[in-house]
Each structure stands twice: as structure tokens, then as C-alpha cells.
Amino acid sequence: MSKRLFIILVLLMSLSLVGIIFVQAYYINNSIKNEEEQFDFKVKRALIYTSREIEEKELEGYYFKYQDLVDQKKQADTVAISQLFIYQQNSDTNETLITRSGILEENYKLSSSLFDMGLDSLNIKRILNSTETKIYSNQPSLDNEINVNPISRIIKQGRLTEAERLILDQSFKIFASRKPIHKRVTDRDIFELLSQKLQEDGIDLDFEFAIYSNDLATKVQSDNFELQKASTFSIPVFTDEIGNHDYRLLVNFPKRNKFVQSSIIRMTLLSIIFTSIIIIAYSSALLQLFKQRKISEIKTDFINNMTHEFKTPIATINLALDAIKNPKVIEDKERVMRYLQMIKDENKRMHAQVENVLRISKLEKNELNISKDRVKLHDLIEDAITHVELIVEDRKGFIKTHLEAEKSSVLANESHFTNVIVNILDNAIKYSPDAPKIDVYTENVGTNIILKIKDQGSGMSKAAQKRVFEKFYREHTGNIHNVKGHGLGLAYVKRIVDDHQGHISVESEKEKGSTFIIKLPLIS
Incomplete structure (x- = not known):
């Protein structure tokens, strides 16, 4: 797959995922808005119901009083009363409020006992289609202060017309x-109606x-009411x-x-869970794609490098053979x-390279049988140095040992661990542009022995330090290929x-060398 196509696919997949997330967020947001609108609608409907009920309940109470007056008049007199008189005695001010409403203009005189107002008599005059409220002092001198116009039909028929009811409603409300x-x-009335x-x-x-009058709180309110204009x-x-x-x-x-969100909380949680799974799966797949692409590039580099490594000794062997054929x-x-020694050395070199690849393959499959014995780490170090000291001397360098550990007995495989030290020393030599200068240290720390191999070579970057032990990894050096290898030794x-x-x-540290540190458990 070309790099351009790979980038396009990644972008399309990313856009699709982002689109799915936005759709989910949009759906959840709309669901919350719909629930809020439904909640507001139901609350407003409950408020309208409550308002209507308390008004009707109040009017109903006055109609009961009105009916009582009508029933009393039927028993007391043959002349019917169609007029409504509502009164209220105020003991604090010694006043009486009288509201009257009627339809016809007639005169009628009533005894005060009808309304039990404390007045001797009432003269009431009815003015057509009008409602009037007067305040009287509770004194006998108020006799004949009010004129009444009755409508006999109301009592005779026992019911009110629409016009009469409107007049009564108005009177009651006033x-x-x-x-x-x-x-x-x-x-209690408000609470029960609203709750129902x-x-x-x-x-x-x-x-x-609460009930407010012109933005001022009244006595009618619940215990913990707080005015919040935004949510009231x-x-x-x-x-x-x-x-x-x-x-x-x-x-x-x-x-x-909390109530509004609770209705969609399950669907929201499921949406979040499934979206998270998609994100995790997508991220993992994307990470694997990048890893596979990187591995593909590394393997390609490895094959190219391996081909180059084999090409040189094969060419050398061919030249040597052609030379030997010369009479x-x-x-x-x-x-x-x-020439024969040269052929042997190049063949050994190719064999060693093949062994490195096979060794790593066996390690990954856990097929490499490593038997361990009690060995002295210092002895392994000395043996490993002998493998590379001729190369170091040839390059005018040195290897100094500082074996200060008093105890160096470890449980290890002599062959493989010697190869470990040789590989590190070989790296120190290869990555030293000038004469190799290598120091080897050992020390005891608790129940462990520490081995340090320090060089003064070209060093490596922080990024390379994190990946130096990965298989096939080699630090990029641009177009310079002065150091041969497959990226398998440190792995x-x-x-x-x-x-x-x-x-x-x-x-x-770049240009200041590297120090490899190995910690192994000691055995008694």
C-alpha cells in the first residue's frame, strides 16, 4: 500500500469515527431538549389546572352561600329574590362590605335578619347590569341605605342564566x-392539587x-421555596x-x-459505552496499522541490509576462487x-549472521534450550574480552576492566551470556568513530551484581534509547551507512x-558515548 493511500484511508476512518461521535452527541442533546420541553409542558399544564381549580373552588363556596340565601328567602317570603348580596363584617374596623348585583330595576325592602348583618333593615335599589360595593358602619342609622331590585324568576326556576352567572362571578371575585x-x-390545597x-x-x-403579589412573597408558600427566575x-x-x-x-x-436526565440516562450510558468501545477498537487497529507498516519498513531494511551483508562475503569468496583457479x-x-583462509573467514562471517537470525527466532518461539550453571561473571567478562581485543588493538584502542565486585557467582549459561557481553562490546567498537575506548565495571549492590560497559563513542538520542532493544531497530543516520548490522544483536x-x-x-548522550548496565542476582 502506498503512503498516500494509507494516509487517505486513515483520514477517512478518523472522519467517520468523529462523525459517529458527533451524531451520538447530537442525538443525546436533542433527547435531553425534548425531555425538558415535555417536562415544562406538563408542569405548565399542572399549573393551569391548579390555578383553575382553586379559583373554581373559591367561586363554588360563594355559590353555596348564595343558594343558602335563596333557600332561606323561599321559606320566609313569597316574593322571590334574584339579587346577590355578599357581605363581610370586619370586627377590627367595625365596618360591613356589601356587594350587590342584579338585572332588573325594582325596589325591595328586606329585614336585616336575612343576612345577619346587624342592620335593622335594608332598602336596595337595583341598577340594570351593574355591580357595586359599599362600605357601611355597623350602626342602626344605616337603615334604608341600600335599595334592592329582586328577580323573581331565578328562585321560581331554581337556576341561573349565563348572563346572571357572569354577574354573580364578577360579584364574587370583587x-x-x-x-x-x-x-x-x-x-395544603395548592400542594395536593399540584401533586395530583x-x-x-x-x-x-x-x-x-409560593404565591407572590407584585413580586413580593405572601404567606402562602412551602417551607423551602427560593425564587430562581431562570428555573421557576x-x-x-x-x-x-x-x-x-x-x-x-x-x-x-x-x-x-436530574429527573429530566434520568429518563435517558440508560440510553446515554449505552451510547457512551459503545462509542468508547468503537474508539478503543479504532485506536488499537490504527496503532496496529502503524506498527505493521513500521515493521514492514524495518523488515525491508533488514532484507536489504542482510543482502548487502551476504553480497560482500560472497563476492570475496568468488574472487578468491577465481584467483585460485589461475595457474x-x-x-x-x-x-x-x-585465499582459502579468506574463504573460510567469509564463510564463518555468513554463518554467524545466519545464527543470529535463527537464535532470535528460537528465542521468540521459546524453543531455545538454555541450561544454566554456577559461573563467575568475572570469568565470562575476561573470556568475552579475548574475542574482541585483537580488533580493539588493531584500531589502536583499549578495554580497561574495573572488576570491583567481591562476589560474582551467578546462575547463567556460559555460552549465551558470553555472547551477551561480546555483543555489547562489539557495539561499543562499531559505534566508536575513533579508537575504541571501553571501560568495564562490576560492583555488588545488595544481593545483585552490576555490570557496566561504558564507551566513548557516538552515543544515541533519547528516542533511540527507548527502542534500542527492539528487534530490527537501528537508529536512522540519514544516508550514512558506515556501521553494518541487522538490529538483532541488542534484541x-x-x-x-x-x-x-x-x-x-x-x-x-549524543557524541559522548553510551553505558550499558546489566543487573543480575547473585547466588551463594
């Missing part, structure tokens, strides 16, 4: 408006309420015939948001022996050290 709000409706209607609509939620629902109560009002019923729900050379035994080193219950790490 009279009721003079009473304080806490005497017109109680906290809300529960019918599926809202089983605690609420607080309100509706006018006790309106007159043209819609004017002095009072508003306010309701708020302290746990409104002049074949008679020169010294030259023949030199082999780490696998062997791990198999010995040890730990290996590296400390390095």
Missing part, C-alpha cells in the same frame, strides 16, 4: 379580592411553591373577567435536571592458503538477560 390571599387558598396533576403526568418529583415556573391566579391579576403562583423543582596462483601455496542481548532474571538498561 368581594374575594378584598380578602388576604392566605384566607382565599391554603398551602404532576403524578398523573408521570412527574413524581419534590417541588417548592409561574402562572397568574385569581384573575378578573378581563384577565388582570395581582397574584402569581410560582413553582420550582430543585432536582429538575600462476595455484602453484603459489602461500597465496592459495591465504538478543535483552532476551538472554531477561531469561536470566536480570535487567538491562542504557544511558547515553
Whole structure:
């Protein structure tokens, strides 16, 4: 797959995932809005119901009083009364409020006993289609102050016309408006009406309420009501015939948001869970794609490098063989022996490279049988140095040992662990541009022995230090290929050290060299 196509596929997959997330978020947001609108609608409907019910309940009470007056008059006199008289005695001010309404203009005189007002008699004059309220002092001198116009038909028929009912409603409301709000409706009435209607609509939620008059709180309110304009629902109560009002019923729900969200919380959680799974799966797949692409590039580099490594010794062997075939050379035994030694060395070199690859493959499959014996780490170090000291001397370098550990007995495989040290020393030599300068240290720390191999070579970057023990990894050096290798040596080193219950790490700085540190457990 080309790099351009790979990038396009990744972008398309990423856009699709982002699109899915936005769709889910949009759906959840719309669901919450719809639930909030439904909640608001149900609450407003409950408020309208409550307002209407308390108004109708108040009017109903006055109609009962009116009917009592009508029944009393039927028993007391043959002359019927169609007029409504509503009165209220005020013991504090010694005054009486009288509201009268009627349809016909007639005169009628009533005894005060009908209304039990404390007045001797009433003269009432009815003015067509009018409503009037007067205040009287509770004194006998008020006799004949009011004129009455009765309509006999109302009592005879026992029912009211629509016009008569409107007049009565108006009269009742005018009279009721003079009473304080806490005497017109109680906290319990509002609570019961609201609770009933809300529960019918599926809202089983605690609420607080209050009645306000011109933005001022009245005595009618629940214990914990707090005015929050942003989240408080309100509706006018006790309106007159043209819609004017002095009072508003306010309701708020302290746990409104939690209630609204609870209805879609399950679907939201499922959406979040499945979206998270998609994100995790997508991220993992994307990571694997990048890893596979990187591995593919590394393997390609490895094959190219391996081909180059094999090409050189094969070419050398071919040249040596062609030289030996030359009649002049074949008679020169010294030259023949030199060419044969060259062939042997190059063959050994190729064999060693193949062994490295096979060794790593066996380690990954856990097929490499590593038997361990009690060995002295210092002896392994000395043996490993002998493998590379000729190369170091040839490059005018040195290897100094500082074996200060008093105890160096470890449980290890002599062959493999010697290869570990040789590989590290070989790296120190290869990555030293000038004469190799290598120091080897050992020390005891607790129940462990620490081995440090320090060089003064080219060092490595921080990024390379994190990946130096990965298989096939080699630090990029641009177009410079002055150091040969397959990126397998240090991967082999780490696998062997791990198999010995040890730990290996590296400390390095560009142009200042590297230090490889191996920690192994001691045995008594």
C-alpha cells in the first residue's frame, strides 16, 4: 500500500469515527431538549389546572352561600329574590362590605335578619347590569341605605342564566379580592392539587411553591421555596373577567435536571459505552496499522541490509576462487592458503549472521534450550574480552576492566551470556568513530551484581534509547551507512538477560558515548 493511500484511508476512518461521535452527541442533546420541553409542558399544564381549580373552588363556596340565601328567602317570603348580596363584617374596623348585583330595576325592602348583618333593615335599589360595593358602619342609622331590585324568576326556576352567572362571578371575585390571599387558598390545597396533576403526568418529583403579589412573597408558600427566575415556573391566579391579576403562583423543582436526565440516562450510558468501545477498537487497529507498516519498513531494511551483508562475503569468496583457479596462483601455496583462509573467514562471517537470525527466532518461539550453571561473571567478562581485543588493538584502542565486585557467582549459561557481553562490546567498537575506548565495571549492590560497559563513542538520542532493544531497530543516520548490522544483536542481548532474571538498561548522550548496565542476582 502506498503512503498516500494509507494516509487517505486513515483520514477517512478518523472522519467517520468523529462523525459517529458527533451524531451520538447530537442525538443525546436533542433527547435531553425534548425531555425538558415535555417536562415544562406538563408542569405548565399542572399549573393551569391548579390555578383553575382553586379559583373554581373559591367561586363554588360563594355559590353555596348564595343558594343558602335563596333557600332561606323561599321559606320566609313569597316574593322571590334574584339579587346577590355578599357581605363581610370586619370586627377590627367595625365596618360591613356589601356587594350587590342584579338585572332588573325594582325596589325591595328586606329585614336585616336575612343576612345577619346587624342592620335593622335594608332598602336596595337595583341598577340594570351593574355591580357595586359599599362600605357601611355597623350602626342602626344605616337603615334604608341600600335599595334592592329582586328577580323573581331565578328562585321560581331554581337556576341561573349565563348572563346572571357572569354577574354573580364578577360579584364574587370583587368581594374575594378584598380578602388576604392566605384566607382565599391554603398551602395544603395548592400542594395536593399540584401533586395530583404532576403524578398523573408521570412527574413524581419534590417541588417548592409560593404565591407572590407584585413580586413580593405572601404567606402562602412551602417551607423551602427560593425564587430562581431562570428555573421557576409561574402562572397568574385569581384573575378578573378581563384577565388582570395581582397574584402569581410560582413553582420550582430543585432536582429538575436530574429527573429530566434520568429518563435517558440508560440510553446515554449505552451510547457512551459503545462509542468508547468503537474508539478503543479504532485506536488499537490504527496503532496496529502503524506498527505493521513500521515493521514492514524495518523488515525491508533488514532484507536489504542482510543482502548487502551476504553480497560482500560472497563476492570475496568468488574472487578468491577465481584467483585460485589461475595457474600462476595455484602453484603459489602461500597465496592459495591465504585465499582459502579468506574463504573460510567469509564463510564463518555468513554463518554467524545466519545464527543470529535463527537464535532470535528460537528465542521468540521459546524453543531455545538454555541450561544454566554456577559461573563467575568475572570469568565470562575476561573470556568475552579475548574475542574482541585483537580488533580493539588493531584500531589502536583499549578495554580497561574495573572488576570491583567481591562476589560474582551467578546462575547463567556460559555460552549465551558470553555472547551477551561480546555483543555489547562489539557495539561499543562499531559505534566508536575513533579508537575504541571501553571501560568495564562490576560492583555488588545488595544481593545483585552490576555490570557496566561504558564507551566513548557516538552515543544515541533519547528516542533511540527507548527502542534500542527492539528487534530490527537501528537508529536512522540519514544516508550514512558506515556501521553494518541487522538490529538483532541488542534484541538478543535483552532476551538472554531477561531469561536470566536480570535487567538491562542504557544511558547515553549524543557524541559522548553510551553505558550499558546489566543487573543480575547473585547466588551463594
